[in-house]
Amino acid sequence: MSRLDFDIAHFLAGLLVLISFVELYQDRLYALLNIYALHALTLAASVAWQAFIQDAPHLYVTAAIALLFKAIVIPVSLHRIIVRLGIHREIEKVVSVGGTMLAGMGLVALSMVVMLRVTHGADPLAREDLAFALSVVLLGLLIMVTRRNAVGQVVGFMSLENGLVLAATGAKGMPLVVEISVAFSILIAFIVIGIFLFRIRERFDTVDIRALDRFRGERR
Amino acid sequence: MTFDALTGVLVVPAAAAALLAALPGYRLTARLNVAATTLTLLCALSLFFKRPHAGAYLLADDLNSTFIVLTAFVGFTTSVFSLSYIGHELETGRLTPPFVRFYHAMYQVLMFAMNLALVANNIGLMWVAIELATLTTVLMVGIYRTHEALEAAWKYFILGSVGIALALFGTILVYMAARPVVGEGLNAMVWTLLVTRARDFDPALLNLAFVFLLLGYGTKVGLAPLHAWLPDAHAEGPTPISAVLSGLLLNVALYALLRFKMLLAANPGALAPGPLMVALGLLSLVFAAFMLYRRRDIKRMFAYSSIEHMGIITFAFGMGGPLANFAGLLHMTMHSLTKSAIFFAVGHVAQVKNTQRIADMGGLTETHPVLGWGLVLGVVAIAGLPPLGIFMSEFLVVSSTFARAPLLAMVLVFGLLIGLAGLFLRLNSIAFGEPRGPAGKTQASYVPMFAHLALVLIAGIYMPPALVAWFYNVAGLLG
Amino acid sequence: MPAQIGTQWLSIVPIAASRSSYDGLLVFLFMVISGTLAAFAIHRLASDRLRRAPAWDCGYPDASPATQYTAMSFAQPMRRVFGTVVFHAREHGEMPPPGDTRPAQLEVELSDPIWDLLYAPLVTGVGFAADHLNRLQFLTIRQFLSLVFGALVILLLVLAVWS
């Protein structure tokens, strides 16, 4: 593996983390979706690059799935849902932007510490990749935690899954089974979310899950 | 591939799911559902006699045979129970025929997914199966389409998805740890190969993997800080699904956790998984025990009781050693049987009283003696009173813990007593006293409930030596 | 329990059979056999006739509610015996002066030390904990996710510090 190969992979994975930060920062819905599309695009590029340097053609499939579904289909359909349901375009955040960013920094640092300390034996590419993937996963979780809006949470969840795909592709020779299943799970996840959003639309006038929160089974 | 018991427990539910999705008519499909689960149970039982060799994807050993038979049995009895339950739901109009068709198909998909998770020899396949089981139950929990049901399903979906994502990350990390040793490709995900070579894995990577797996599958088990989906999913879904969730799905997730625990135990450098499981188990136990006190919904209360018992089981497996593992296995079996029996009873109770609110029930033993006393017996069993089976397993857990870690045992006993008091406090107002609420007619089938309770009672009084030897053998495998 | 292994079913042998042992099932069987034997023998050999009649009650058959034996009356000898020592019994007698038509009153004040010192604090403690933990039932999905997130971060920190 040449130095350049490594650098490019490193760059793409780092970019993914950076875009996660932008997602974390973003507070408008459309912009969030666009950035998510960018996130998925970067993921596709990263996966494709991995396929190239690992000489693993099946990873191109994963890259294609990421490109088609995550970068195009999902953002577009979420866009439509937002328009059709007339959801507020501003996302209410729970914590202030500064606080969120600080927490994000802390998470990235944590994942670096945990990951880099761990894998002395593994090859540096996989190691860096995993560290970045862990960061993306944690940041995705942070996005979910800090948004009140259902669409925002879904986006957080999907960038979390992007981190997973990044990790899976970074693990050299991981069987195809897993990639397909990841893509598959995203698909199913989306279908189910779609059904839910539809049903929720049917019952409530908003996807803001605060409306859902009123029904916590046992009312106070 | 030739037809053997392993393919049997997978093919039968899968085929039945396809068939049930295609066929109309409640009576026929409900009976077909029972027939399919019967067939699955027979296949599962044959595992005791003849067992296919482990392949790259499927595996049958002593550990998962126990789980498969338990799953098939409770799946079978629950299908018998749902026969009368769903009939009533159709009559009252809470469910419409298309939904019933969907329900039956999903039931079989759920059975398929659980069996797949149990027989999978590939950690990736296992993950896929558990994910499938989760998605199926999400759909079933939301089937009533009330506000509460949708909210519960949504909550379950979100929390479950996050859990499953964490579990996938852990699986990838296990693969990463295995790759340098076992070699690239499929082999590095085959559990039987992993466990023999686990000695040479990078311990630090395994530790990290276990943290993710513990949180990921722990969400499915319903351990304390991750439990939030469980009470609502139990309370708002159809009762047969509550029974299967509590009795089986939690076990399946725990089984996955156990597989990885064995992996870590085989590696001398890795951190002992025990303390983490012990801590989470105790936390769940004590937390759930306190939560029992302020419950107003009967199904939600028993859901918390499930959390409590999963805490005990996780604690026992975390303690490790043949005796504690034995106790954990026994407790798991007993809890599955008892809790599903309780949900059978609760399902009918909710139907005759037309509510799930504890405040609107009362004097059940007077208005519906069979149902009421069945529920009382179930609660007595689940509270861990002699001479029923859970007493034996709890006694074993407590006594084996006292010998090794008296301080932990004190916390354990404290939690158990708090839980017991909480359960009886509520039971008192449900089963005894002045009859309250409407006293509808029952068209219940009591057979599944009393069959379970009878098994629990027999196990509490007399365990056949063969069964004890079997459990000891499995407990030894767990290390 | 070394001696327990190898003993028969339901038999309890804490140390050794020569020191103490108990077989509940056998004693139970004994009782069942001797009881039924006695019943059988008497019913067979002697009479099994039975007649219902009002309770005899030493010749006071007309029980009035005032003489009903209550839980309080059942506990009366106990209270009498342990009253001053354990229950801190205090009696307040009130005898109206002659000419007053009010009935005489006798009040007994008891305090139950076991309840006051053992159970009452326990009940308050459990109630307090249950009330406060119960708030966890009513969090939003986001807050539950935060719990999961927190657990993950804490475990990762543990791992980072530990290894």
Added chain:
Amino acid sequence: MVVIRDFAIQGAQMLLVLSLAPLFTGFVRKVKARLLRRQGPPLIQPYLDLVRLTRKEVVLADTASWLFRIIPYLVFAATWVAASLVPTFRTGLLFSWSADLIAIIALLGSGRFFLALAGLDVGTSFGGIGSSREMMITSLAEPAMIMIVFTLALIAGSTQLSTVAEFMASPQVGLRVSLGLALVGLIMVAIAENGRVPIDNPATHLELTMVHEAMVLEYSGRHLALLELSASLKLILYVSLLACLFAPWGIEAAGALAPTLAIGVAAYVGKLAVGGFLLALFETSIAKMRVFRVPEFLGVALMLGLLATLLRFVSGSF
């Protein structure tokens, strides 16, 4: 073969106790009467009473429940089983290992519990008085009894009656202070438990003083016969217990053969005679107490038991 013999001996023990019990009661009554210069009823009068009662029809109160009807059998069974587990003429009986001394106390305790329930069952106030008084006495007598058992168990290193009796018969015991205290305590408990004179008078039906008789007031016919028989059994049980613990001479050891069997039985009958005589003597020379003096009496027994245990702990040899 050995099993058959052991079975036979166990059966003989049970039958012996059962058949001797009324005779012993009659004997005590006779001696008491003679001491008071009365003729007294014949020795076999209790048998005649039992036969007479069983022949009569039962008059059952309207308010009595099913529990009331089965309780005589329960009480009888518990007492008989307990009595058959106490070594009389031979130690190491076939079923002696199935229950130790503590279990015997528990058996008697459960019999008493059911009797108290029966007293409350009909709903009359006399039954209630009897039950509550019985429970009051029990709450004091049982701790005393348990303390005495502790003392014995500590000395003999066992709660198994056969082992204790064999140990007591062995020469290594000697005179001990704690044993003496335990003996006095046990006698006091036995008097209280059997409702003998200073505590209760078995012959009285004076409403306000009776305890045991008040509980069984509503019983008649065969039920009453069973309860009377149980009372006799309990009396002989306590005397046997005292005899095998504190006068274990002549008792046949577990492995011995037929010739000593006769000696054992003769010794047992002799011990019963002496015990009965002493009991009658004691009862005629003392007056019955007020009910609320009973706690003081039993308090003494409890204190003796406690003292015996303490002494045993403080100095290993005394």
